Amino acid sequence: MTTISVTVNGTVHKATVEARTLLVEFLRQQLNLTGTHVGCDTSQCGACTIHLNGRPVKSCTMLAVQADGQAVTTIEGVAKDDGMHPMQAAFKECHGLQCGFCTPGMVMTALGIAERHKTDQLDETTVRHELEGNLCRCTGYQGIVNAVLLGAKNMGVKVA
Amino acid sequence: MYSFDYIKPTSVADAAAKRAGNDDASYLAGGMTLIPTLKQRLAQPSALVDLGAIPDLKGISVANGVVTIGAMTCHADVAASADVRKHIPALADLAASIGDPQVRNRGTLGGSIANNDPSADYPAAIVGFNATVHTNTRTITADDFFKGLFETALEPGELVVKVSFPVPKRAAYAKFRNEASRYAVVGVMVAETAHGIRVAVTGAGACVFRMPDMEAALSKTFAPDAIKAIAVSADNLNTDLHATAEYRANLVNVMARRAVAAIA
Numbered sequence: 562m563t564t565i566s567v568t569v570n571g572t573v574h575k576a577t578v579e580a581r582t583l584l585v586e587f588l589r590q591q592l593n594l595t596g597t598h599v600g601c602d603t604s605q606c607g608a609c610t611i612h613l614n615g616r617p618v619k620s621c622t623m624l625a626v627q628a629d630g631q632a633v634t635t636i637e638g639v640a641k642d643d644g645m646h647p648m649q650a651a652f653k654e655c656h657g658l659q660c661g662f663c664t665p666g667m668v669m670t671a672l673g674i675a676e677r678h679k680t681d682q683l684d685e686t687t688v689r690h691e692l693e694g695n696l697c698r699c700t701g702y703q704g705i706v707n708a709v710l711l712g713a714k715n716m717g718v719k720v721a
Numbered sequence: 722m723y724s725f726d727y728i729k730p731t732s733v734a735d736a737a738a739k740r741a742g743n744d745d746a747s748y749l750a751g752g753m754t755l756i757p758t759l760k761q762r763l764a765q766p767s768a769l770v771d772l773g774a775i776p777d778l779k780g781i782s783v784a785n786g787v788v789t790i791g792a793m794t795c796h797a798d799v800a801a802s803a804d805v806r807k808h809i810p811a812l813a814d815l816a817a818s819i820g821d822p823q824v825r826n827r828g829t830l831g832g833s834i835a836n837n838d839p840s841a842d843y844p845a846a847i848v849g850f851n852a853t854v855h856t857n858t859r860t861i862t863a864d865d866f867f868k869g870l871f872e873t874a875l876e877p878g879e880l881v882v883k884v885s886f887p888v889p890k891r892a893a894y895a896k897f898r899n900e901a902s903r904y905a906v907v908g909v910m911v912a913e914t915a916h917g918i919r920v921a922v923t924g925a926g927a928c929v930f931r932m933p934d935m936e937a938a939l940s941k942t943f944a945p946d947a948i949k950a951i952a953v954s955a956d957n958l959n960t961d962l963h964a965t966a967e968y969r970a971n972l973v974n975v976m977a978r979r980a981v982a983a984i985a
């Protein structure tokens with residue numbers, strides 16, 4: 562067993578984990594943050610996407626011990642106060658979800674897209690390309706692409 | 722996953738020492754290949770030596786016409802590096818074509834070449850640019866590094882520290898991507914280096930290889946048509962559910978011409 566200290570959504574959590582505990586297992590089972598989903602467990606679907614030090618990564622393909630001393634943001638930590646984050650609101654507005662299973666990962670990836678393009682311009686082709694790590698079985702993606710563009714725009718990103 | 726011990730050294734020497742005393746241990750970089758392998762119980766290391774806390778393994782520097790990249794530098798950082806973009810744009814493009822954003826944020830140069838997946842992109846850059854791999858004990862030239870299917874010149878416990886890429890005069894990477902995984906079905910790096918034209922092919926065979934006929938033809942005339950008639954043998958090329966050996970043989974020529982066209 563290894564003792565780790567991970568800052569999750571701004572709060573420092575000290576915990577004891579097995580070396581083989583995945584980060585997503587730690588988040589869901591030890592911290593009860595079940596917003597982060599496991600869709601495939603094989604690094605393909607992106608439902609488990611969280612931010613590690615501000616950058617989207619797949620938490621099913623990372624050990625909890627690798628996050629020791631790092632900062633993690635999950636979907637639960639995205640909105641300020643009680644309302645929705647502009648990216649979450651855009652998914653609602655644009656019908657960017659149906660069953661919602663992929664949505665937490667989609668939003669975390671979308672926030673990464675907005676962050677990477679905050680100083681240039683974002684277009685639909687770029688959004689489609691940068692959503693490649695996230696699968697959705699319901700929507701056909703059009704609503705998701707629209708949501709990412711609207712959410713980014715409402716966050717102040719220039720959108721073509 | 723079977724259980725294992727976990728060690729997080731903070732220096733190259735310490736990492737190598739921890740690994741040396743432990744034949745069944747394994748280095749852990751971004752885990753993009755290793756963790757899926759452990760999940761499937763295809764490997765049972767006694768310990769993982771995590772390379773994530775060693776500052777000397779990270780970063781990108783440029784000096785005297787050589788771009789040097791630390792083994793633990795992730796693909797996203799290579800793709801976004803202004804230095805790499807300026808000096809070797811084809812390398813930035815290659816890094817940006819790997820996997821998806823989440824994979825690029827974790828997967829590393831060192832892990833990619835140590836693993837030597839037949840469809841990995843970086844081997845085409847290492848061989849195409851005639852780069853040098855620096856390990857904790859020696860330097861290995863590109864043509865000597867990749868030995869076969871998932872096989873490299875690395876000795877057990879040898880640690881990739883960094884790779885130095887001589888800046889080519891011009892270069893381009895053309896990749897036919899697997900739409901699901903984004904790995905190269907076939908990828909071809911064409912580069913004009915200080916020591917002549919190099920054509921390096923990944924995805925097609927057991928590991929990266931060069932195309933001497935194409936290199937010779939392009940040295941005479943640098944144009945797509947100069948290599949159009951050079952047939953690629955399907956013997957020993959890969960057949961899998963994505964493509965047959967014959968299809969890959971054809972793709973090698975097509976991708977090589979696309980790379981040349983992108984430069985010429």
Ligand SMILES: Cc1cc2nc3c(=O)[nH]c(=O)nc-3n(C[C@H](O)[C@H](O)[C@H](O)COP(=O)(O)OP(=O)(O)OC[C@H]3O[C@@H](n4cnc5c(N)ncnc54)[C@H](O)[C@@H]3O)c2cc1C
Nearest residue numbers: 750751752753754755820828829831832841842881903904
């Ligand atoms: C969904 C997905 C899509 C991908 N698509 C692509 C693609 O399009 N193109 C592509 O090229 N790759 C692709 N990859 C591979 C990925 O980019 C990584 O480069 C690769 O998985 C290696 O991962 P890593 O760096 O995290 O190394 P790890 O998985 O941590 O390690 C891999 C192996 O290398 C050894 N190792 C790691 N670092 C060192 C070192 N410094 N010295 C010695 N040995 C070392 C480890 O012991 C292990 O055996 C993809 C991966 C995934 C999961």
Ligand code: FES
Nearest residue numbers: 600601602607621
């Ligand atoms: S659950 Fe992590 S990528 Fe699918």
Ligand code: FES
Nearest residue numbers: 659663697698699
């Ligand atoms: S909304 Fe159902 S998987 Fe995307």
